[in-house]
Amino acid sequence: MPDKKTIEKARQDKREGKSPSTQASEFVREEIDEIRRGKHGARSTKQAIAIGLSEARRAGVDLPPPKKGKVKESTRKSAEYAYEVGQGERKPKRRPKVSKAVSEVLQDEPKSSASHEALSRQTKRAASRRTAGERSAAAKKAAETKGAAGRSAAARKAVETKGAQGRKQAAKKAARTRASRS
Template identity: 60%
Template sequence: MPEKKTIERAERDKREGKAPTTQAGEFVREEIEHIREGRHGARSPEQAIAIGLSKARRAGVDLPVPKKGTVSEKTRRSAQHALEAGDKPAAKVSRKRSRATIGALQHESQAAASRPALARHAKAASKERTAAERSAAARKAARTKSPAERSHAARKAARTRAAHKAGK
């Protein structure tokens, strides 16, 4: 069950007109925090993200099922099932299954939520997209930012550029 503050953050993102993926990001962030706190582990950053996305769908975030051919059929079925579960949030959850899932995750390492592991994942994920796609995503993200957030992002970008220039 996601924490109340996570659901509130996702709802705020929805009110601000942000994309379902952005809303789901709050649940992924929560999952990464849980792994770092030692509540449980994960095999890989991808698994941690998948758990977060599933939680988001179950919490009612209108996150579409991955397109055919992009992921395995099993993953698509799982996502579809989580999306349907989000339509009826009062449905009873199997206690035995929940305990078994957490028990299995507790045997996994916390390394999946480390900074280097997440950085490796982000780099690999961005490599799969073209420069035009990355640029379009950045422009779209800028449109949903408030003036203060845009200013903060610009300052951060300038710092990053300066750091990269100094490193050359």
């Protein structure tokens, strides 16, 4: 069950006009944190993400289930069920024995599936399945929704994260610019 802070963050994202996948990312982030804290594990990074998306659907995020043929049929059915529960189209059936069994199985799964390396691998693999045009369109949309203040803050953060190396490069570039003007 997601905590109230996560649900509130997702609702805030919705009020700001962000996409359902952005709203769902709050739940995925919480799931990754739970695995890192050792509350339970996941067989793979994909499973951790799927659990987070399922919780988002159950919480009412308008994230439709995947189309037929995209994922396993059992996964799709589960996503469909969670989506219907979240949209109020179906009453959730409480199955304590099943819930307990799932929890016990997840306890034995590895915690390394939520490591920085595993997430990075999954992200790169997912990005490689998209075309350059799709990735470019997503980046343009992200820049558009960020707004001027957000872009400015991101640029400042980029300079800070580069650290001393970034400052040296910026100084060299400034010196070259001054030299070319004179």
